[in-house]
Amino acid sequence: MKRKFGLLVGLFMLAAMAACGKEEAVKVDETGVPLPLDVKLTVTEQVDVNGIIKMEAVVTQGDEKVDDADEVEFEVWEEGKKDESFKVESTNDKDGLYTAETSFEHDGLFHVQVHVTARGLHTMPKKEVTVGNGGNYEEAIEGEAEHEHGHAEGFSMHFMKPENMKSGESTEFVVHLQFDGKPFEKAQVRYEIWNEENPDKHDWVDVEELVAGEYTASYTFAQVGPHKIQIHVKDDKELHEHEEHAIEVN
Template sequence: MKMKKYIGLLMILLVGALAACGNNGEKTDADEEVKALNVDFQLPEHADVGEVVELKAIVTYGDELVKDADKVEFEYWVQGNEKETTTVEGKNNDDGTYTADVTFEADGVYEIYAHTTARMVHIMPKKSITIGEGNATAHEEHGEGHDNHDHSSHVEGFTMHFMKPEDVQVNKEIDLTLHLVMNDEPLEGATVRYQINRDGTEEYAWVDANEPASGEYKGSHSFDKEGTYTIVVHVENDEGLHEHEEYTVEVK
């Protein structure tokens, strides 16, 4: 009889221990929830020529306001003329916001990136602003413009070729493939990341690429919603290279 009581007590203790372990595991998973860097880029949709316009980035990491971002810069250009850009540094207001005041001296539609580096991550949300009467002709000519915002010309001898995916479907994994060349030779050892954003949202996904062959960088991704997505290809290496190109993908 004593042996049965002993075994019963042992079983109760064992069940309790297993339940405690399960609860601790759930707590650990919750505590280790991956945080994401996010930038709420704010600017008016329209302004007059010569008017002071505030560009504002609110930077968060999970639920935390980031008051110590490594760098926030605003890069802008006239739509259709992305070869000539202007970059201004954002002022850190010590409250998670970063601002810059700019004026635009001519009518037009201007594209603006909020380049943000914090917590070892770089993201670059983009918005546009119409100044004065805008410029319908330039806008139409550049209708496919943010399909490929090319910075590769900043480094002589460097080119990148992104094999833009076609016929992309929801929840179907696709390959993201990039080829890099420097001075007519495959560029090896670069760090390549794909920044993916569904247009009109602040939702970002990042895909790190590997290098299965010399100068070829591959990753994969599946889209969980239909819509228009912007893919920004980031390329860096230890020699100071930092380039990016932007593409638009339709997901059906």
């Protein structure tokens, strides 16, 4: 009996020590608020056609280099073609450094945005890359606002699209919002969801801001098939942004 009691006490102490270790990993300021992530994004700003574009992100929190990020992913697209963006997974080189490479087969102006999720926080700075002669984008720039959902200058939205969504099971949706590189807090966010085979019925889902600039909601799909989700964002002034995404439910 004493041996069992001693074993239980030991297990309890190990669990308590593990919990303390996790708490210590979250850096907070003197008021107890988690310190923000700082991400220094560096890219090759000028390169020849087919030349290697090096992408590096140094992630820190306070004076600590972050080696345990949940996600560091580089999103790349050509000017005026945000809907055709692709993502490049990074390599964790330790000391807070995450790297990746890409290249392009034609002249153009390209955007690189790194999406960093770590310790319950998210940030996504952006840089530009000129390939070859840079290309001509006058028409694309004129239609850029409409093409990218009319986003206001400085506003960024990153929808973390779930995988393997199944009918009858709860799915969690998360979107990160930023304004001028900082978490966009206390926004009015709603998800509008509908089945493409039944476009007259739209469900509206309210969200919670669990972390600064991170908005989460759960939804259970009643049917399989192609669906659409539109994210609506408002503030208490004149901001009204939205993005639409196609999703497949199995």
